[in-house]
Amino acid sequence: MATTSVKHYPLYIGGETVDTDGSFEIVNPATEEVVATTAKGEVEHLEAAVKAARAAFESGVWSRKDPAERAQVLQAIAARLGEQVGELAELETLQNGATLRQTNGFHVGMAVGHFAYFAEVAGSYSFETPQPTTVYPTLSQSVLRKEAIGVCGGIIPWNFPLLLAVWKLGPALAAGNSIVIKPDEKTPLTVLEFARIAEECGLPAGVLSIVTGEGETVGARLAAHPDVDKIAFTGSTAVGREVMKLASDNVKRVTLELGGKSPVVILDDADIDTAVDAALFGCWMYSGQACESGTRLLLPDALHDEFVAKMVERAKTLKVGDTMDFDTDLGPVASAEQKERILGYIEKGKAEGATVAFGGGVPQGPEFERGFWIEPTIFTDVTNDMTIAQEEIFGPVLSVIRYSDVDDAVRIANDTIYGLAAAVWTSDNERGLEVAGRLRAGTVWINDAHMVNCALPFGGYKQSGLGRELGPDALDAYLEVKNVHLDLSGRRDRRVYDLLLSTPAEKKA
C-alpha cells in the first residue's frame, strides 16, 4: 500500500509555524501506519492565535481591504488548491480512510469547487446597499452596510476535514474576518496544507491560524473565548450543545452543523433498480460517516421483500479494501474508537430484535488484519423506536423499516430528534414534492442522494443544527448589518429633538 514519508507538521499561528512539546500521530485507518506527526496545540497556542487574529482584524490589512482585492487572493488560493487536488486527496485518504476515489471526487474535489465558489462570491457580494431617501420624520437616507464580525472560530470534525473547514474559511475570509481553525486532532493535515497555500497566495499573517489540539481543552476555549466574536462548529449534537453553552458568555454568533439520522422514503411507484443503488450509496458512501447519510430506509410492505433481496445482491458486488486503489468501493472506518462504537451498535441491533440481512461483523482476510474494518451491514425488521433507528451510528449500517401507507412513512421519517436531510423516491414528481413538503429536514432529495450544492443552503432542522452554511447568503452568517443614517434636511427645526428638548436652544438665551 502506498504511503507518504512521515512528515512533521507544526501549528500555524499569526503567519508563523509553531512547534510544541507534545505531538499527535496521524494514523492511516486502513493500515494503522503512522503517516505524519503534528504539533499538539494547547490553550496557550490558542490564546496566541486569537491575539494574532484580533491584531490582523484591527489593522484592517484584510478586513478593510477592497472586496475585489480580497477576491483576487481567494481566487489564487482556489487555483492552487485546484492544481493540488491529487496530492491533497491522497493526504485526506491517508488521514481519514476514505477511498482515493471518494477523496478526489468528494472530500477534496468538492472542497476546491466550494472554495472557488466563495472566492467568486467575495467579489460579487453587495457589502453596501443605499436605501431610498425618506421624508419621514425628516429628510434622510440610509446605507445598509455589511461588515465583518471580527474574529471567528471554526471547529472541524474528522470526517470531511478540508471540505468542512472550507465551508467556514470561504465565507469568513470573503467577508473580511480573521479566523482560527481547530481541526480534529486525528485529521489536521489538509487544513494545515491549506494554510501554507493561503500564505503563499498572499493571505496576510494573522488572518488565518490553525491550532491542532484536543476538543475538551483547545476547542472548548475557542468556543468560550471572550475575544472571539463568532463560532462555527461542525460535529456531534452532544458537543454542539456544549459549544452553544460555552459561546453564550459573550453572546457569540453561533452556527452549528450537527448530527443526522436521515430517512429515505421509497414510495410504491419508485424506480426500484435506481433506488436500490441510491439506498446503498446514500448510506455507505464513506462507510456511513457522512452526517447527511440516509441511514433509515423506509419501505412499503408491498415492495419490502423484493427491494431487500435486490439490495443484498447489489451489496455482494461491492469491493471493500485498499483505500489507495481506485477500484475500491468501501474503505475502513476512521478510528479504533469508531470501530468499537459501531460494533456496539450492531450488537445492540441484534439484541433489540433486528435481523442482519447482510454483513454484521468484521471482514475476514489478511488485508483486514490491520486497520479499522467493518462489514457494510443491512438490518431488516427494524422498528423506529430501536436504538439503531434513533441514534447516529456513523458507520456503514443501514436500518430497513417497513411502513403501511404514506402517512405512516411521514410519521416514522419525522420521528427523530434530527432533521438534516431526507429523500423520497417516486416516479411521480407531484407526489414527491407533496411528501417532501411534509418532511422536517433542511435538505430533501427527490430521487437522489448526497447532492450538496455550494450555491444552495445546507443545514439542519431540529437538533441537526442552527443556521445554514453554503449558498449565496452564507456570507451573512459572517457579517453584521449596520444601518448608517444620513440626515439630508440640514435644518434644526425639522429634527425631532423636541421629544426631549421642548425649548429650542436659541430661544433659551
Ligand code: NAD
Ligand atoms: P465531535 O463532536 O466529537 O467532534 C467535532 C469537533 O469538536 C472535533 O474537532 C473535536 O475535537 C471538537 N470537540 C470535542 N469536544 C469539544 C468541546 N467540549 N468543546 C469544543 N470542541 C470540542 O464529532 P466527531 O465525532 O468528530 O464528528 C462526527 C459528528 O459530526 C457526527 O455527529 C456527524 O453527524 C457530525 N457532522 C455533521 C455535519 C453537518 O454538516 N451537519 C457534517 C459532518 C459531521
